Amino acid sequence: MSRLKAIQGDITQVRVDAIVNAANTTLMGGGGVDGAIHRAAGPGLYAACERFHGCPTGEARITSGFNLPSRYIIHTPGPVWHGGNHGEDELLANSYRNSLRLAEENNCHTVAFPSISTGVYAFPLDRAARIAVTTIRDFLKTDHVIDEVTMVCFDPTTYAAYQKEINK
């Protein structure tokens, strides 16, 4: 059975060991999924994130889930799309890989991702979905901690793109 699936939904409502936040490099909250996660998790999250003093693009940091149903939140700033010749593909892969590494180190069996960088950061959706699915599958080949990774897609277009890539 596949350990990677896509669903349509709101990642703040998902109950897994760790959800991933498509953050920005300040880690101090923002719009989109980041804002939704901060609102749902409560002010404790802001205080926890403050202590990191930011995070470079493609790296990841972990906090508790606070008021969310999930135990942990892994924060990763994905790349802003600048046309594709500024290392965007590799940086996006790094965001997925480094988030999964943190999940593994913290003994998470179930992990949920949003579609990193395809909102305000404007990364082309099909290209992002291909990178996400390839990177997650490669990681799972050698990982023995994570049982299931779920791509939580907020809208039908995003869901269709990940579903297509997973079923290829």
Ligand code: ADP
């Ligand atoms: P980025 O800045 O990395 O592009 P965004 O938050 O703007 O991040 O968008 C990333 C993806 O997250 C988009 O597909 C957006 O529709 C989606 N998104 C927004 N809110 C939620 C949510 N509550 N749960 C899951 N995905 C969400």
